Amino acid sequence: MSQYLKYPEPAVKAGVVGRIYVRLTVGPNGKVNAAQVVRRQVASLLAAPPTPTDVAAATASLEAETLRIFWAARFQVAKAKADTVTVSASYQME
Known part of the structure; x- marks a missing residue:
């Protein structure tokens, strides 16, 4: 999924990384x-x-980008009913 990631500018500016x-x-x-x-x-x-404001903006932008990627994703489901899964997305500055 990392190939679809567009690292958000507020996160780059604040140097924010994480999960x-x-x-x-x-x-x-x-x-x-x-x-x-x-x-x-x-x-x-x-x-x-x-600043705390910059960190909050960076975190919000990373959350929005993460959700954008997952909303666009398509998964191969093993069962014929809905499954709930928890996944993590890891971001590293390059």
Whole structure:
């Protein structure tokens, strides 16, 4: 999924990296029926820490980008009913 990631500008500016954990409900057709951020672990790699406002904007932008990727995803479902899975997306600055 990392190939579809567009690292958000607020996260780049604040030097924020980390993990965003998302709970997905996948329907029998493999489409995501529900997606929700359930936990986040983020930190800034900058020597001078960004402001709390910048960190909040960076975190919100990473969450939005994570949800964008998962809403667009299609999964191969093993059962004929909806499954709930929790997945994590990891972001590293390059």
